[in-house]
Amino acid sequence: MARRYKAVLNCFGTSQIHYRNPVVIAWWSSALPGFGHMLLNMHIKGNILFLCEIFLNVQSNLNLATVYTFTGEFDLAKHVLNTRLLIIYIPFYIFCIWDSYRSTVDLNKNFFLAEKEPFELPVFDMSAIEVCFLDKRVPWAAGVWSLLFPGLGQLYNRRIITAFALLIWMLVITYNSHYLDSVHLLFYGKPGEAKEILNMEWLLFFPSLVFGAAFDAYSKTVEHNKLFDSEQRAYLEKEWHSESTHISFIKKGEQP
Amino acid sequence: MIEILCVFDHSLFIEMTLASLMDLGIEKEDIIAFTLKQRPDEPILFDSLNYQDGTSLFDLAAIFATILGVIGASIGFRLVWGPIVWGIIASTSGFLTGFAIDYLLTKTRSRMSARPSAVFPRVILVIRCRRNQQNSVEQLLWKNHALGLTVIDE
Numbered sequence: 001m002a003r004r005y006k007a008v009l010n011c012f013g014t015s016q017i018h019y020r021n022p023v024v025i026a027w028w029s030s031a032l033p034g035f036g037h038m039l040l041n042m043h044i045k046g047n048i049l050f051l052c053e054i055f056l057n058v059q060s061n062l063n064l065a066t067v068y069t070f071t072g073e074f075d076l077a078k079h080v081l082n083t084r085l086l087i088i089y090i091p092f093y094i095f096c097i098w099d100s101y102r103s104t105v106d107l108n109k110n111f112f113l114a115e116k117e118p119f120e121l122p123v124f125d126m127s128a129i130e131v132c133f134l135d136k137r138v139p140w141a142a143g144v145w146s147l148l149f150p151g152l153g154q155l156y157n158r159r160i161i162t163a164f165a166l167l168i169w170m171l172v173i174t175y176n177s178h179y180l181d182s183v184h185l186l187f188y189g190k191p192g193e194a195k196e197i198l199n200m201e202w203l204l205f206f207p208s209l210v211f212g213a214a215f216d217a218y219s220k221t222v223e224h225n226k227l228f229d230s231e232q233r234a235y236l237e238k239e240w241h242s243e244s245t246h247i248s249f250i251k252k253g254e255q256p
Numbered sequence: 257m258i259e260i261l262c263v264f265d266h267s268l269f270i271e272m273t274l275a276s277l278m279d280l281g282i283e284k285e286d287i288i289a290f291t292l293k294q295r296p297d298e299p300i301l302f303d304s305l306n307y308q309d310g311t312s313l314f315d316l317a318a319i320f321a322t323i324l325g326v327i328g329a330s331i332g333f334r335l336v337w338g339p340i341v342w343g344i345i346a347s348t349s350g351f352l353t354g355f356a357i358d359y360l361l362t363k364t365r366s367r368m369s370a371r372p373s374a375v376f377p378r379v380i381l382v383i384r385c386r387r388n389q390q391n392s393v394e395q396l397l398w399k400n401h402a403l404g405l406t407v408i409d410e
Binding site: 135215228232 | 270274315
């Protein structure tokens with residue numbers, strides 16, 4: 001039994017470690033605290049941080065203040081910020097970025113060690129609640145599904161827990177931001193009303209959620225495909241490479 | 257006896273081929289699989305995300321799309337079309353900018369010509385069989401998406 005391994009696969013998803021750029025993971029943590037950890041397959045940590053992020057952000061109107069800051073209305077920005085929980089957001093935010101960066105660096109070291117060990121991976125898992133198997137999937141399809149609806153790309157590439165978290169938050173954010181109402185009004189040619197109905201506090205979660213989900217779906221599919229290749233390679237070398245079969249131009253017993 | 261040599265890319269079809277060959281009555285000892293090492297400096301397909309040896313074309317694009325999406329939606333709040341349209345416009349242009357920068361960087365970094373297609377021979381199968389099995393083996397291999405094959409007469 002290997003002490004460290006590159007991947008596991010079961011009904012709840014595929015977890016895998018590979019070399020990652022810590023800066024990219026830290027960036028996603030700053031865009032959406034908790035998401036960097038989800039990219040690292042640290043689902044429990046990621047979901048707790050994600051919940052904290054949305055709660056703290058909505059409570060202190062941070063996104064709304066961002067909108068006012070970008071539009072140059074600094075007084076309004078100061079005014080809408082709710083100071084009751086605002087200051088605690090700072091250590092929380094820095095921790096998310098720092099912890100995901102540090103975890104990536106340490107996981108890279110673990111991957112270096114895991115790669116030296118023999119590679120075995122169960123490629124098929126069926127239970128009473130789910131069927132799950134390793135095969136090759138199309139990265140851009142995963143990305144596009146998650147662009148359309150964060151979580152769908154994750155369902156496509158077997159990341160059930162990420163998919164579940166993203167689907168729920170997508171629904172909550174869509175509902176609270178009134179973004180579909182606004183699109184509806186926009187199509188009816190009422191841009192003024194379309195703007196008014198939007199809740200900017202919630203709407204501003206969208207860019208990070210949608211692009212984060214698409215990035216996750218795409219990059220994880222690429223990595224799963226590589227996992228498939230290396231698992232099959234290990235299998236073929238082990239099972240279909242018998243010593244008795246001899247093909248070569250060198251005749252048996254001949255001195256090289 | 258003859259030997260049939262064929263090449264595959266990694267996929268489930270390889271394992272289906274092996275299983276079907278056993279069905280045709282070919283012994284396991286008469287099949288051998290070789291896996292090819294990848295060229296060490298191989299420019300990875302489209303996007304490898306493996307920072308040890310490859311490049312990524314999606315990192316900067318997603319990052320720029322998110323940043324510009326937030327800024328665009330905020331500023332769009334003041335403009336006629338509103339935050340959604342401006343958010344989408346800003347995100348899209350951010351994505352394209354990020355992608356373009358990554359693409360150009362990658363291109364200058366590795367001057368290698370891009371690979372013609374995503375499918376690449378990575379596995380060689382050698383099958384020893386009787387001459388009268390040749391046809392059915394060949395058909396099986398083509399059906400399972402072999403990239404090419406040749407027959408060696410002993």
